[in-house]
Amino acid sequence: MAAVAAKFVSKRVLNESTANKFGRYDPYFETVPATDLSGQPKRNGKTKKIKRRINPKIPPADAEVLTKVKRRAYRLDNAMSICGIRFGWSSIIGIVPALGDFADIFMALMVMTTAMKVSPGKDRDKLRAVMIMNIIMDFVVGLVPFLGDIADAFFKCNTRNAVALEKMLNNRVKALEKKEQQHHDDDESDDNRHSHVYLEDALPPSYEAAHEDRHDRGNGAPAEVQRPAKTQRMGGGWFGGRVEREADLEAGEPPLPPRK
Template sequence: MSAQIFEMVAKRVLKDTARKNINSKDPYFEEVAVYGRDGRPTGRVKKQKKGIPRILSQHDGKVLKKVRRQAYRLDMSLFNCCGIRFGWSSVIGIVPFIGDVIDLFLAYRVVTSCCSIEGGLPESLKYRMFFNILLDFGIGLIPFVGDIADAVFRANTRNAWLLEEYLIKKAETELRLREEKERPNGQRPVLADLKDLDSEPVPTKSFWPSWGRGKGPSHDGQLNQEIGVTEPEPGTSRPPTYSEQAPQAGGT
């Protein structure tokens, strides 16, 4: 059973890696364009700390900020060499075996921080995070080459991004459920009304009233009734009169 779970989690992780390279993004800082006094971009960028999505609760926002900081220090905080960012995780891993065990312990602390969100992490997401740090530990056991591969894989950064994606989806779901709960009884969602407009037949009005007299049900289920209009005689100020039945041909 455990082997099947491990295989399922491994496939999911590889699928995420193929879909987008989440380990290449800085979890703690972001680059923003610099604008001049005239409001035009100068072509330069500056680094600043990433903001917390407003949709998150205060507690989950603090947890996400803490996990971002831990992942950045372990994976990217020290120096850049040949386009690869190195953090404390890579430096500690240089020490054979003992360094890899310490690195595994630090990565486990990151996952523990992720589990402190409101409601905790779902088991499937927790397995994916543990798979990331175990795979990172296995790669790091290879002397020298494993340390470089460890710096490229960045298990802590992957887990930080997985946490952020989960928190945003969870907050959006809770917000939608809260809005549905606060909606007055009998009021239907706007989206459902729009779907009904697409599915229900739209009543049509004939250009020539005499063609559709007394034929077919209207939109509310009652028979159509034509309204006759009698025009006033020329030279009089009497307004036109209306009747439920159109005047017969030749009538006045």
């Protein structure tokens, strides 16, 4: 079952790419395998048509504009079919000489105006130029009586413009993801660099100086040690001398007078 589904999907992708090349691509609907109640593709190979999914990462406001453009392009270029040839109201209106061609270009400009409601940017200006070029080509081809209307049904300028709009929005999403990934990689590199510097700089304290100091002291250079104040016994009294404490110079006591 999985092999059958994969084969069908690959065949559908190939057909869609070929249809897009020859102007038969439907940006509003897509054909998918029909499934049973368990969600598995049916063995008879039946298909069903569903609305084409929009990239969920596209901003909601831009996605809404894209949906409107695709829906209008479908009505103007692909709403009807005769003998396998899909066409829409654009081809029917274009049959009317002169007035039909001007009405067709007016509706195409309305689709372009709707598409220009997406978020501004340099790519939107390029998209406007591409859309205008498609509309001009469609108008020039439609001026040819009868054959021009048939060629117009195959050219589908509104469908081309809808596909160009969706491609631009998807490219924006890819560019944003690439920028975020690059920013994430830069943050990780900064964290790694800071952690590396920390590990190199935060070395354990060295005890060589203290060891050398102790070694020098053992070689005859004793350190000066503060000794406690001594007491001296001085004569006097009936049964002996009285004990008298030496002055504590560090505490600020004045020195004792010399004994007589």
